[in-house]
Amino acid sequence: MKMPKKKRTYCKSCRKHTEHNVARPKKRKASELKAGQRQFRRVLAGYGGFPRALPSGDKPTKKVSFKLTCTECNKSSITKGFRVKKLELIEV
Numbered sequence: 395m396k397m398p399k400k401k402r403t404y405c406k407s408c409r410k411h412t413e414h415n416v417a418r419p420k421k422r423k424a425s426e427l428k429a430g431q432r433q434f435r436r437v438l439a440g441y442g443g444f445p446r447a448l449p450s451g452d453k454p455t456k457k458v459s460f461k462l463t464c465t466e467c468n469k470s471s472i473t474k475g476f477r478v479k480k481l482e483l484i485e486v
């Protein structure tokens with residue numbers, strides 16, 4: 395799939411359609427203070443082992459999402475992920 399690097403879409407904080415820069419969100423290390431990570435540590439502690447099954451083998455598609463940054467107010471949001479085999483960000 396080819397995706398343009400700029401997109402005109404709705405900005406929640408400007409409350410109108412504005413130009414957005416499209417980028418891939420960077421993978422960050424989970425913060426140990428976040429609620430989900432605290433629950434994960436709580437489940438790991440004690441008996442019962444790992445809470446979920448580990449994936450066996452590679453899937454043919456990878457889940458991708460975009461980080462849209464508004465060029466007017468500089469706020470950013472991350473879109474819902476979807477599955478795609480190959481992704482390219484192109485200049486238009």
Ligand SMILES: [Zn+2]
Nearest residue numbers: 405408464467
């Ligand atoms: Zn905005």
